[in-house]
Amino acid sequence: MLRQHGAVTTVDEYFRAMEGTDITRALLWHIAQRDAAPDAGNPLLSKAIAGDERALGCWTILPPQTDRDVMTPDLFERMAAEKIVALRAFPDMHRYQLNRVTFGPFLDEVTERRIPLLLSPRFGCDWPVLHPLLREFPNLTCVVCDVGVWGQDRNTWPLLVRFPNVYLDSSMVSLEAGGLEAAVRAWGAERLLFGAGFPYHSPHAAVLDLLHAGIGEAERERIAWGNAAALLGEAVISDKVRLR
């Protein structure tokens, strides 16, 4: 794999890279969850965030039929025990169909538990994947990440109209001049979650975009942390643990 500029391996290094941004908590994933393999990357992430209350994690999912070492029957209990509050999927890199045929009962349960599934067009979850997936799971809590310019809004905004539990990561929305303001005007601040896009994108740029966007202070607060706190507060990771 190519060397990524400024990549970090520990939570301490991550927050050092955030110097000056006022970012104090983060939902993290490890690139090995995509590039190496989820059975190696998921534990690597868990180990990295263990014991550090600033960090929560996302695990990568795989088809339950084939990858039983990752998709274990006690997956949700393990997630709760290891501060994993959301999921990610990389269907192109990991070569599967992210749909009801492959993930029916599993994503029904994820929907029921309101566990956010983070999907990124940048990482292979393009709109030909996203649109049918959400048609099949219309109540899935889904965060579409890394949505930027080049016509992506024309592909993304219809999802916001049709599916009430779709949210956008702000990092690339705000890359576009007036993008954040336009999204807030159209959907309200409640559909946006602050994202830094680190290490690919500059967290300082994401912060400055949010600070200087022409939106209200209450809207800024919601995007910065309020919406994320509410979303994660609704998630029932295991039957025994409800995140607050």
Added chain:
Amino acid sequence: MNQLWHRFKTSRILDDCPIYDMHGHWGSTPGIALPAAGEGVAHTLLRQMGVRRLVFCHHHALFSPDIGNDANIAAVRKMPDVLRAYMGVNPNYPEEIEKDLARFDEYPDVFVGFKFLSGYHQLPLEDPRNAPVWEFANARGLPVLMHTWSGPYNGYENVEAVAERYPDARLLCGHSLFGDWDRAIELANAFPNLYLELTAVLIERGHLERLHAGAGAQKLVFGTDFPWFSHSHGLGVLLGSGIDEEDCRTILYRNARRLLGE
């Protein structure tokens, strides 16, 4: 952190650190619903961030010869304290080039130089149909913004050819030959009249730092492709990059002022 970062965090506008954006556009474009395609929104955003100067070429001037550079004139005259334009050049329409060059001097308040979009127009920068523009710019020492990327029209060899041939024009490599970073640095170091412009470079971390280390701040010029990208984004990338305050100022406005003769 750079002190400018802390100051820009609490204030959108710093009087002692203006933003000069040397690569902008204006208006709508077919592949994207730009929120700032409308003039009202664009004006608001530019005022909001206190952009001192945006030098742009209207999308329509680049893509529709039936509209042409009149779109640039109309746009600049609605915000004359901030906007200046590059005259758009499409060598597929040499008769339009001839007419445009003949009227360049009628609009000293509008045009500061020229813009080539060779990869889209599919004729190389050094194509003979572009020569009248190059000779005009070379004779007057004008800025010429080139879209530079990979491919046979505006890559390393094309830029090298015009840089050698027109040493008095001020060449701005828009997007800094995106991806061909080491050879962009090579060109910046080889030609005193050649600058690397940062539009799109700023999206991914690491590229700016590499160009700065190789070519130095004196050869980097701030640009955003506005209304594609926001000024707060470009500013955040620059100020968060670890580049010191003096070099940030050089990139943000000092080089541009020199290029524009301001």
